[in-house]
Amino acid sequence: MGAGPPLDVDSGNDAAWAAVPHPVxxxxxxxxxxxxxxSARSLLPGLSPGVALKDLAPxxxxxxxxxxxxxxGSVHGRDFDAHPTxxxxxxxxxxxxxxxxxxxxxxxxxxxxxxxxAAFLDEASAVLMASLNIDRCMEAxxxxxxxxxxxxxxxxxxxAGGRIPVVxxxxxxxxxxxxxxxxxxxxxGLSEALRGFPPVPSRWIDPASVPGWLVPESFPGxxxxxxxTPLPGHGVAAGALVLLRRTSQTAFSEGEEVFAxxxxxxxxxxxxxxxxxxxxxxxxxxxLRDLLPPQLHRLDGIELxxxxxxxxxxxxxxxxxYDVHPAATPDDETLVVLGDVCGKGLEAAVLTGKIRNTLMAxxxxxxDHAGVLRLLNAALLCVDDSRFATxxxxxxxxxxxxxxxxxxxxxxxxxxxVRNDGRVEEAETAGTLVGVMPQIRARTVETxxxxxxxxLLYTDGVTEARGGPLGTDMFGEQRLSAALAECAGLPAEAxxxxxxxxxxxxxxxxxxxxxxxxxxxxxxxxxxSAVDGRTAGRYTA
Amino acid sequence: MSVDASRARERLWAAVLEADEFAAxxxxxxxxxGGMPPEDxxxxxxxxxxxxxxSEWAANRITVAQEHAATAINDRVIAALAHHPACSRAxxxxxxxxxxxxxxxxxxxxxxxxxxxxxxxxxxxxxxxxVPTPHLIAHLHQHGPEAVALSCMIPTRLPTAHAAITACxxxxxxxxxxGAAFGADGRFARQLGADAWAPDARAAAELLGRGLRPAxxxxxxxxxxxxxxxxxxxYTMVKSAGAQLIQTTLWELEQRFPAMRGYTEMQRxxxxxxxxxxxxxxxxxxxxxxxxxxxxxxxxxxxxxxxRDVAAASLIPALESLAGQLPEFPRTQRLLKAAHAAxxxxxxxxxxxx
Numbered sequence: 013m014g015a016g017p018p019l020d021v022d023s024g025n026d027a028a029w030a031a032v033p034h035p036v037x038x039x040x041x042x043x044x045x046x047x048x049x050x051s052a053r054s055l056l057p058g059l060s061p062g063v064a065l066k067d068l069a070p071x072x073x074x075x076x077x078x079x080x081x082x083x084x085g086s087v088h089g090r091d092f093d094a095h096p097t098x099x100x101x102x103x104x105x106x107x108x109x110x111x112x113x114x115x116x117x118x119x120x121x122x123x124x125x126x127x128x129x130a131a132f133l134d135e136a137s138a139v140l141m142a143s144l145n146i147d148r149c150m151e152a153x154x155x156x157x158x159x160x161x162x163x164x165x166x167x168x169x170x171x172a173g174g175r176i177p178v179v180x181x182x183x184x185x186x187x188x189x190x191x192x193x194x195x196x197x198x199x200x201g202l203s204e205a206l207r208g209f210p211p212v213p214s215r216w217i218d219p220a221s222v223p224g225w226l227v228p229e230s231f232p233g234x235x236x237x238x239x240x241t242p243l244p245g246h247g248v249a250a251g252a253l254v255l256l257r258r259t260s261q262t263a264f265s266e267g268e269e270v271f272a273x274x275x276x277x278x279x280x281x282x283x284x285x286x287x288x289x290x291x292x293x294x295x296x297x298x299x300l301r302d303l304l305p306p307q308l309h310r311l312d313g314i315e316l317x318x319x320x321x322x323x324x325x326x327x328x329x330x331x332x333x334y335d336v337h338p339a340a341t342p343d344d345e346t347l348v349v350l351g352d353v354c355g356k357g358l359e360a361a362v363l364t365g366k367i368r369n370t371l372m373a374x375x376x377x378x379x380d381h382a383g384v385l386r387l388l389n390a391a392l393l394c395v396d397d398s399r400f401a402t403x404x405x406x407x408x409x410x411x412x413x414x415x416x417x418x419x420x421x422x423x424x425x426x427x428x429x430v431r432n433d434g435r436v437e438e439a440e441t442a443g444t445l446v447g448v449m450p451q452i453r454a455r456t457v458e459t460x461x462x463x464x465x466x467x468l469l470y471t472d473g474v475t476e477a478r479g480g481p482l483g484t485d486m487f488g489e490q491r492l493s494a495a496l497a498e499c500a501g502l503p504a505e506a507x508x509x510x511x512x513x514x515x516x517x518x519x520x521x522x523x524x525x526x527x528x529x530x531x532x533x534x535x536x537x538x539x540x541s542a543v544d545g546r547t548a549g550r551y552t553a
Numbered sequence: 554m555s556v557d558a559s560r561a562r563e564r565l566w567a568a569v570l571e572a573d574e575f576a577a578x579x580x581x582x583x584x585x586x587g588g589m590p591p592e593d594x595x596x597x598x599x600x601x602x603x604x605x606x607x608s609e610w611a612a613n614r615i616t617v618a619q620e621h622a623a624t625a626i627n628d629r630v631i632a633a634l635a636h637h638p639a640c641s642r643a644x645x646x647x648x649x650x651x652x653x654x655x656x657x658x659x660x661x662x663x664x665x666x667x668x669x670x671x672x673x674x675x676x677x678x679x680x681x682x683x684v685p686t687p688h689l690i691a692h693l694h695q696h697g698p699e700a701v702a703l704s705c706m707i708p709t710r711l712p713t714a715h716a717a718i719t720a721c722x723x724x725x726x727x728x729x730x731x732g733a734a735f736g737a738d739g740r741f742a743r744q745l746g747a748d749a750w751a752p753d754a755r756a757a758a759e760l761l762g763r764g765l766r767p768a769x770x771x772x773x774x775x776x777x778x779x780x781x782x783x784x785x786x787x788y789t790m791v792k793s794a795g796a797q798l799i800q801t802t803l804w805e806l807e808q809r810f811p812a813m814r815g816y817t818e819m820q821r822x823x824x825x826x827x828x829x830x831x832x833x834x835x836x837x838x839x840x841x842x843x844x845x846x847x848x849x850x851x852x853x854x855x856x857x858x859x860x861r862d863v864a865a866a867s868l869i870p871a872l873e874s875l876a877g878q879l880p881e882f883p884r885t886q887r888l889l890k891a892a893h894a895a896x897x898x899x900x901x902x903x904x905x906x907x
Contacts, residue, residue, distance in 0.1 A: 138773050143725035145697035152725060286694075293695050325655075325685035481829030483796040498618050503572065506618075506625035509682075513658040516683060521656070521713075536572055 026061075035092075035108035038099065039065050039077055046103055055087060055108070073106070080104060084111065091115055129271055132160050136275055140282035144289040150179040151187035153253070153279040158182060161272055162239070162255035162264075164231045167279075168196065169251040170206055182230035192225045199223060205242040205252035211273065214239045214264045226254055237263040241272050243280030250283040303329045303365045305528070312342045313410040315504035315533040319512040323356060323473075323526045330526035331360030332471045335368045337375040344409065347371075347378045350469040350530050351403025351424060354447075360526075363399055367392075381405045381420035382454045385446055392447035400447030404469050408532055415461040415534035420454050422446050425475070428468045428493065429459065430507075434500050436493040439467070461534035464501040473527030474511065479519045487518045504533035557589055558597045565602045565630075569623035570615065577630050582637065591640045592672050595631065596754055600665050603627055611853075613860040624661055631661075631668055646674035649761060650698040650726075652684040654705040654714045662732060663704035666754040670702075673758050686717045693724045700727045700765045702757060703747070705734040708850070709833045712840050715745040719776050722746070727765040731757050741841055746779045780840065787882045788839040795836065798878060799828045805874040806867060824867070830854070831871055839884055844891040851892040869896055 026047045029038060035052035039045055043065045053059045058068050066074040072085035073094055084093040091111040096104045139152050150167050157165030158181040166180040175191040197203040200221060201212035219235040227235060237257045243250040253276045257264065264272075305320040322330035334350040349371055353363045370391050374384045384405065392399055402424035409416045419427050423445025429437045443454025461467060470492070477487040495514050499507045508531045515527055561584040568576035584594050603624065610620045634640060651667040653660055660682035667679040678696060680689065693701065701721045705714040711734055718728045730739070730747035731754075742750030748765050751757035777783055791798070803825060807813045816824065831851070838847035855868060876889045 139725070142723050143697075144694040145725070147697045148725045289694060293691070297695075321683075326687035326691070328688070481796070481799050481825045498616070499621075500618070501572065502618055502622045503574075503625040503629075505628065506621035509625070509658060510617075510621050512683070516656060516658075 034110075037065070037069075037106045037108075038103050039106060040103045043074065043077060052108065055090075077104065077106070132156075133274060133278065136278050140278055144286045146283065146286045146290055147179075147189070149279075149283050149286040150251075151181070153283070154179050154181035154187055155185060157253060157255060157272075157275065157279075159185070161268070161275065163258050164228050164256040166226050166228070166254040166256070167243075167251055168202065168206065168226070168254060169283075170249070171196070178225065180226075180228040182228035184230045186230075188228060190225065194223065194225055199226065199240075201238075201240040202226075202252055202254070205240050206249055208242055208244070208249040211239075211241050211269070214269055222254075222256070227256065231256065231258075233258055239264045239269055239272055241269075241276040243276050243283060245280050245284040246288070250280040250287070253279065300329060300361075302368075303361045305329075305334055306336060308336060308530070310535075311338055311346055311408075313535065314346065314408055314415055315535050316348065316530065317504035317508040317533075318530045319508040319528070321473075321512070321516070321524075321527040323524055327357065327361075329358070329361035329364070331356055331364060332473060332526035332528035333361075333364035333368060334469070334528055334530045335371065337372060337378075339409065342410070345378060345407040345418070346409065347375045348406040348408060348469065348530060348532060349403060350406075350471065350528060351401050351422075352471045352473075352526070352528075353401040354399060356526070363401070367401055367403075378405065378407050381407070381418065381456045382443075385420065385422050385443065385452060385454050389446040389449075389452050393450065400445055402445045404441075406467065406469060406532060411460075413463065415465075415532070417459050417461065417467055417532065418456055419459070419467070420456040422452070422454055425470060425472060428470070428496055429461070430466050430468070430496045430500050432462060432464050432500050434497045436496045461532070463534045464536045466496075466499060466502070466504065466507050466531050466533040468496060468507065468511070468529060468531050470511070470529045471525075471527065473525040474515050474529060477515050477519050477524055477527070479522045479524075483520075483522070487515060491518075501536060502533075503535075504531040507531040507533065557584065557587060558593065558601075561589070561594070561598045562601050562605075565598055566605060569602060569606070569626045570619065572619075572622040572626055574626050574629055577626050578633050581630050581634055585634070585637050585639050591634065591637065592669055592755075594634065595665050595668055595672075599627055599631060600662070600754070603661050603665075611857055611860065613857075627661060628664065631664060635668060635671070640672060642671050643674045644676065646670075646676075646762065648676040648678070648696065648698045649700050649702060650678045650680060650689070650692060650696070651702045652680040652689050652692075652704070653682045654703060654710045654717055655683055655685045656710045656713055657705055657707055657732075657734075658682045659704075659706040659732075662706065662754075663702070666702055666704070666731065666757055669754045669758050670761065673762065675761070686713070686720055689717060690720050690724055693721060693726050698726060700729055700748075700761055702729045702731060702761070704732040705730070706732045708734045708846055709837045710734060711741055711745065711837055715776050715779070715840075718745050718747050719774065719779075722748070722767070722774065727767045729757055729760060729765060736846075741843075744779060744841060746774070780842070782842045782884070783840070785884065787884050788836060791832075791839055791879065791882065791885060792836045795829075795832050798832050798875060799825060801878055802828050802871055802874040805877075806870055809870055810867070827854070827867075828871060831868075831875070835875065835885065835888060838888050842884060844888055847888045848892045848895045852895050855896070869893060 029036065029047045030050050032049040035055050036049045037045055037052050038047045045059060045061060045063050045065055047061055048059050056068050065077055070085055070087055072083055076083035076094055080096050082095050091114045092108045093111055095107045095109065097107065098104055136156055139156065140149060143149050154165040154167050164180065164182045166178060169177045175193050176196060178190040178192050179187055181187045196206055200217050204212060214237060217238045217240065219238050222235045222238055235256050239255040241253045243253055255272055305318055308316040308318045316336060318334050322328060331353045337347040339346040353360050353367065370388055374387055377384055403422050404424045404427055405420045407418040419439045419441050420443060421441045422443045426441055427439045429439060439457050441455050441457040444452040446452060475487055475489050475492055495511060499510060508529055511529050561580055564580040565577055568580055581594055584598060585591055606620055606623045609615045649670055651663050653663050664679065667677045670677050678698065680692065703714065703717060721728045727748040729749045729751060730742035731751045735742040735750055739750035748767050749760050751760055834847055834850040851868060872889050872893050876886060879885045
């Protein structure tokens with residue numbers, strides 16, 4: 013080819029150049045375009061013979077023409093390598109070779125960024141959804157944001173009790189809680205974010221104006237750039253997320269700000285849910301407080317212990333109940349009550365609360381069990397005829413080293429008494445349930461416990477527990493009696509522990525009714541006064 | 554100090570055996586007044602005596618009732634000790650929840666840990682024995698402790714423990730596992746994904762003091778991810794067939810040993826309970842895929858029976874019966890074979906359980 017005749021660009025070979033299948037420009041020494049390929053003309057509109065290269069080509073190309081060196085750069089967003097070929101007439105043919113590798117690389121890079129963001133948002137959703145605890149949720153938010161979005165992240169929640177709750181996390185991954193006595197309006201964009209206004213663009217916020225309380229301890233050096241994003245909540249803002257970068261780092265790009273907003277939306281939703289759960293569970297706790305089975309303590313010379321398990325694992329209360337109304341003086345009787353109302357779950361628990369309250373008011377009259385039951389029956393009847401209950405009243409007192417018992421069953425399973433020789437007796441008391449009939453009858457029985465003996469009050473959740481090794485048998489009164497026979501001489505807690513253990517073992521994770529047991533035990537020895545869990549004194553003989 | 558501790562242990566042992574709360578408290582308070590650090594009293598005296606309660610029961614030297622009574626006395630003594638001036642605590646170590654897995658009624662080891670952590674300045678929520686997992690999770694959401702110390706003593710509660718560990722971690726709380734069920738080397742704690750495992754209360758307190766690092770961060774983690782072998786469905790099927798397996802095994806034993814047909818109802822019940830335990834441990838061993846767990850239980854049962862002068866002869870026929878009923882389950886076969894191999898060759902005329 014080098015031996016051929018010189019190519020005459022001026023002499024009508026334009027057609028040959030025009031047919032070259034990729035962009036090529038023939039430029040003379042003065043920088044004037046002599047001819048070009050069709051694809052060059054579509055790449056650089058306005059390209060025609062006679063125009064100056066510098067007027068229509070990007071500067072990197074016209075600059076390269078002066079030195080006749082290969083160069084690369086972009087033309088209308090596409091990347092090209094430009095290779096010069098000197099022609100015999102002194103012109104230069106510039107071959108523009110598109111760098112598709114680089115474009116693919118860029119696309120891959122963009123894809124990776126998007127994938128990372130998607131993975132991060134997925135992780136963020138899962139992590140944030142997991143905990144319904146406000147503090148954990150705030151910590152997770154700043155820790156994730158500091159790890160993925162900035163050098164440090166700070167979560168500011170609306171003012172509570174005159175102070176601003178702040179959680180921040182730096183690069184070390186720890187979360188730090190603060191309660192700050194400051195005014196959020198001191199920071200441009202912060203009070204707006206807390207009030208739910210649209211985010212203030214990052215470039216409007218002067219990094220120097222960020223106060224120390226908005227910067228984690230571990231943050232190295234001054235703040236370089238700031239983004240403040242509102243956390244959308246349920247109608248009101250759940251808080252504001254502040255992202256900080258160091259001076260040396262680049263400022264937040266618009267894309268990053270938008271992405272921070274996507275994250276903030278998830279964090280805001282999670283935080284609002286956690287707050288709602290906290291409010292609801294506080295309400296539930298307050299309302300349930302009086303419905304929970306009471307902690308039983310040792311009384312003067314009488315051991316009491318209780319065990320309770322609601323039919324549903326997620327509930328703390330049900331239709332079984334027990335209660336203790338301690339004697340005013342050591343000579344008086346203590347009233348112990350255990351019972352079972354109709355129905356299940358929370359509704360039944362509410363009824364147990366009413367019955368417990370009524371019995372508390374009636375407890376001074378407990379020397380006459382039948383009288384108390386009549387009054388309770390009347391109280392239940394006058395409200396609603398669909399509510400009824402079975403229960404056992406036990407009046408307990410201590411005389412001459414013995415524990416005296418007066419027991420009355422109102423349609424309930426009779427208490428079982430385990431004697432020191434291992435005999436198990438059923439108390440001979442019987443009566444009608446309360447809340448159904450206008451007239452009720454009840455027979456009270458008196459007995460006593462020698463030291464080491466126990467009287468067990470229980471509900472049918474124990475005896476009707478269905479399960480066992482074969483999965484279909486009822487626990488039954490016989491098994492309960494056999495189990496109790498081994499409990500002679502045991503402390504009350506040990507009796508309750510054993511019965512609860514055998515019952516749940518028998519159930520072996522199967523569905524069950526509410527279960528309640530109370531053990532009344534005559535202590536084998538004189539006990540400590542200090543071990544009832546309340547008194548801070550020393551033991552006494 | 555160790556002489557003091559061993560003297561205190563002997564005294565406390567005698568006291569709890571007699572269910573003598575007064576003597577028990579006198580011993581423990583005396584040790585504290587004599588200068589023994591409360592943590593040492595809890596762990597080197599009370600915990601040690603409690604361990605002895607367990608081993609003496611296994612050796613049939615004390616009754617179940619004595620075991621319960623001794624535990625109750627120890628529990629009361631721990632409660633009383635908390636009020637001793639030497640046990641006043643410095644706050645500020647953080648908040649931690651201590652709980653027993655649902656179905657686990659041995660609360661004392663967890664109780665001792667709770668007291669040790671209190672002494673070391675933790676704000677402790679002790680939820681007690683048999684904590685249903687939904688209660689535990691609700692507690693975590695409401696109070697946001699830094700970690701949960703989860704106690705499990707009975708190996709058959711491991712599947713429940715696994716569910717609890719996974720649920721706690723999903724709720725964003727790290728779990729420290731402890732208790733005999735996790736294995737003497739903590740292998741099941743690791744297998745079930747606990748963030749940490751401690752062999753005893755001191756080690757647990759030290760780990761918590763250093764701050765637990767979550768072992769895994771994926772909140773979408775599920776129990777099956779720890780135990781890929783569960784995909785073979787052997788655990789699921791054997792567990793579901795439990796009652797049927799027990800019944801068939803009982804029937805086969807009665808065919809093989811006609812004398813069993815003359816059992817009293819009580820003897821029959823005991824046999825059924827023993828078989829139920831075998832099936833429970835077999836399913837648990839399938840869950841964690843561990844030969845030693847099942848073999849360990851079978852040899853332990855043989856020891857327990859031997860201590861009660863009951864020949865363990867029915868154990869091997871029971872294993873053989875189960876193997877015959879579950880022929881198409883390779884992991885089950887492997888477990889049964891390993892347990893079988895742990896016994897010396899059987900005598901020709903096995904004597905029967907009484």
